[in-house]
Amino acid sequence: MAHDWLLLFPEKVRALLRGLPVLLLDKVEEIRVREGRPLEVNYSGKYHFLCSDGSMTQSPGEAYKPNREDTHRLLDLISNHSLYTMEEELRKGFITIPGGHRIGLSGRTVLSGGGVEHLRDITGFNVRIAREMPGLADSILPYLVDRSKQRIMHTLILSPPQHGKTTLLRDLARQISSGSRSGRDGSRPGLKVGIVDERSEIAGSRRGIPAFDVGPRTDILDGCPKAEGMMMMIRSLSPDVLIADEIGRPEDAAAVTEALHAGITVVASAHGKEVAELARRPGLGGLxxxxxxxxxxxxxxxxxxxxxxxxxxxxxxxLQMVPEDQAGSDRHA
Structure with a gap:
């Protein structure tokens, strides 16, 4: 089923979403369900509210407002009817489900020892739809290859949330693992890739099997904290390239340093708009x-x-590249 993520939603919300044009469903990035407040659909960087008749509007007063039954049913569906088994996810404030779809949660926090123990009275859900985009890395990968040594260079991908970091990492993993017999970066052997997938978003694994194509020579540590996972990979799986999403803590930086000293390439992502921002962060400034x-x-x-x-x-x-219908072609900076 092309839009299997629709099955996450309670019947009323699902019916409204099914009424949207297929081409729009293919672009949906986020669906925000807030109890008693307008149902929101976001795509291509734009937001809209969804009405009871299936139309979209910019007016919140005209939108369908999910009720308590909707939110309780949604929580039941995403937790597979076993909310008590998801205590760790509730402490972190999000659930990642099969397919790599990530659901952010909002509600009342329960504190213990000065920290968040878990969430209760959950009434807000941000469902982020994960997708494959094969070929997304085509224009980028040639600039990450050291042709003289047939290796991938240590790379940090930077952007604000929802600008494509994880999707790009997914395609880089696929292409690096698969290798290439021809193309812009020339002939390139496939390399052993290790993905530390703390939030289960890059590979979208289910019971250890990736839902996305991340390449034939790729090993995945699913649901594993990044710093610990990188060290486990270094010790036991001998990757040529380590891939991790959203690094930033001091322990992440220490693991990246250890990998680099071990001769392993690291390709990672971090939140931010410009490289200069990173120097002020305790975890990334040293790198x-x-x-x-x-x-x-x-x-x-x-x-x-x-x-x-x-x-x-x-x-x-x-290199600087913008979409063709915006600038006509890529240009060198």
């Missing part, structure tokens, strides 16, 4: 200071598609 990364890929969303810049390890521009 920047010691020039651990050889490439920076900065993603930006444009109405007409993905826009990106590539910088070298000294933060000098190498």
């Amino acid at each position: 920047m200071e010691h020039r651990m990364f050889e490439r920076y890929v900065i993603l930006h969303r444009a109405e007409t598609g993905l826009s990106f810049r590539i910088l070298d390890g000294q933060k000098r521009g190498m």
Whole structure:
């Protein structure tokens, strides 16, 4: 089923979503369900409210407002009728379900020892739809390859939330693992790839089997904290390339440093708009200071598609590309 994520939703909400045009369903990125408040659908960086007749509006007063039965049913469906088995997810504030779809939760926090123990009275849900985009990395990967040594360079991908970091990592994993007999980056052997998939979003694994194509020579540690997972990979799975999403804590930086010293390439992502922001962060500042990364890929969303810049390890521009119908072609920075 092309839109199997629709089965996550209670019957009334599902029926409204099914009424949307197929081409729009293919673009949906987020669906926000808030009890007693307008049902929201986001796609291509835009938001709309969904009405009871299936039409979309910018007026919140005209929108369908999910009731308590809707939110209780949604929580039941996403927890597979066993909410008590998801205590760790409730403590973190999100649930990742098969297919890599991630559901952020809001409600009342229960504290213990000064920290969040779990959530209760959950009435808000942000369902983020995960998708494959084969070929997304085509224009980027050639700039990450050291042709003289037939290796991938240490790379950090940077963007605000929902600008395509995870989707790009997924396609990079596939292409690096598969190798290439021809193409813009020339002939390139497939490499052993290790994915530390803390939130189960990159590979979308279910019972250890990835839902997405992440390549034939790829091993995945699903649901594993990034720092610990990277060390486990280094010790036991001997990857050529380590891939991790949303690094930033000091322990993440320590694991990245250990991997680099072990001769393993790291391709990771982090939240941010510009490279300069990273230097002020405790976890990433040291990596920047010691020039651990050889490439920076900065993603930006444009109405007409993905826009990106590539910088070298000294933060000098190498390439800037914007969608063709916005600028006509790529240009060098």
